[in-house]
Amino acid sequence: MSEFKRQHPVAAISRLLAVIRQNFVTLLILLFIGGTGSGGEYFWYALIIGLVTAFFAGIFGWFRFTYRVIDGELQIKKGILRRSNLYLSRERIQVIDITEGLLQRMFGLVKVEVKTAGSGTESATISAITREEAEQLRLELRKRRSVETEDNKEKEQEEREIEYESWNISKKDLVYAAITSGNFGLIASILGAISGQMDQFVNEENLNYLYSKLPGFNNISLVIAVILFIIVVSWLLSFLGVIFKYSDFKVEKHEKELLVSSGLIERKRITIPFDRIQAVRYVEGVLRQPFGYGMLYVESAGFEQNSKERSIVLVPYLAAEELTGFLNQFLDEFDEPEYDTFPPQKSFMRYIRRPNYLLFLVLLPGAWLFWSYGWTLIFLTPLTVALGWLRYKDAALGIGESLLRMRYRVLARTTALVRKKRIQHIESSCNPFQRRKNIEHLKVMAASGSDGIAFTINDLRSEDCDKTYKWLIGTHENSESEQTALPGNPEAAGR
């Protein structure tokens, strides 16, 4: 693959579709506003001109986009007016995504995204090439530097074909994962978006009309009905989302990487080299924990603009008791150090109080201001107290030889495993109240997507935070002498 090549022409259409999809909401709004008023015909002309421009831009973009792999470096030349050359060497590659979208599937093609670390470098996307080419590209980019002779190359190729271990999601697990996927964040955002648009539809006239149609409804029951409706709809959406996304979910362990493939309509295949894994995260959602299940994520530093999707799902539905077995099988480097550090007794009341601050200082006054029955939120107090108690019970830290294991709860319970040499920084913070009690929050940062992911345990003893610091920089008894020896003596610093 040393000649510059073009993609399959379908790339031009996929680019046009991408433009439409990106501007879908804008288009929809414009259709509503522009299509009906006076001068509507000008709007249609503008729309058609826009689409035609996008179409030709797609074709020219395809024409000007060429790529090749040479010496383990992916080189891409692209751009219609502003030409850009993108060179990615294989040492810098974090993750390789191969996606078969609906359009690509019709032509037996795939999209390849090669992701590097950091926000400065963009990920390289080749949007339509044949599956064989993509596979060849992937192997080329994943080959070891040292192996260059033909002999070894073939051997390597063979090695690569051997599949070491694999794991498939069962139909039952998939359905359970979908049922328990109720995404509260999504529900909240839909509620928020709707309440923002509410003013247009909720006026006296419409309300009176509704009341006359639906006898027995008053203000409150209407509000509750609307909220229930939204919850059911968003639950259905997230149910379908999970089914589409994680159908045929498969994890394969190869010699140097994990291969994760999944998806019903859009099939995605992610290559994660073991040495690019920053951290592992097991999240037991509120709906899943009672059944003893959770979701396993892998963090990688591959550039991802959408911060919600930066973590890679390794197992969508995994029993807590199978976690250790799974880690042993697929991620050798991740063992689970025993929990040996917990928040002290003196932090207990702080844990209990913290969720209540939110309730009493933000939610309650807010609700009361807008709704005369807002004070009824006070009955949530047992729940917030229980949440605080659970958070206290769940908070734990385990320091292993080369691994940190952290467990904490916000709403869902998270267990994070971070390798020592992948910790970007550790931060402890303490306010005057904590200082009096000699306790601190401990935050451990790992790289994820284009920025970091933080794991935080609240109100640990200051000594325990210090212990973690010392662990991170190795044994550190004679740090003072090292520091003084440093500036004048480069040999000492080099060791």
Added chain:
Amino acid sequence: MPLTRIHDNAVKAWTLAASLYGLSWFIPTIIYLIAVTNLKAETGEAIFQNNNWWLFGGIFLITFLFYVATVFFFPRIRWRRWRYEVSEKEIDLLRGIIIKKRTLVPINRVQHVDTIQGPIDKRYKISSVAISTAATTHEIPALDDETADDLRNKISSLVQKVKEDV
């Protein structure tokens, strides 16, 4: 615990910066004053009529106290609380006016180091050193130019010795 202080000029630079940027806190009170005093041409009434000078006084006083605090007290406290240390294995930062934060960055996680100097910094001959990892950027503010350059070079040479990949 880190021991090295940042440059004294930080206090002057921060005071100047806060006294300029802090003026924006007064925008609400100024808008209020305009709304109360400006008369509509056709009716001769103020744009905003339910004026309450007590309310105005209260808001103004709070804004003013906040301004005084950020200009005259916070820079000094912030300076006093700032400590850093760069050793061969780690970068150790300690800071915070009310909430004390300590950050430890292992040297081999550093991606790149920059020195930054804004217009106000330039006047007082100080620069900041920004240390980027794959996750975040940490900044040591207000070192005199020479120290900042030395520190930047020192960190980048330390990084080269221990460089591992992300």
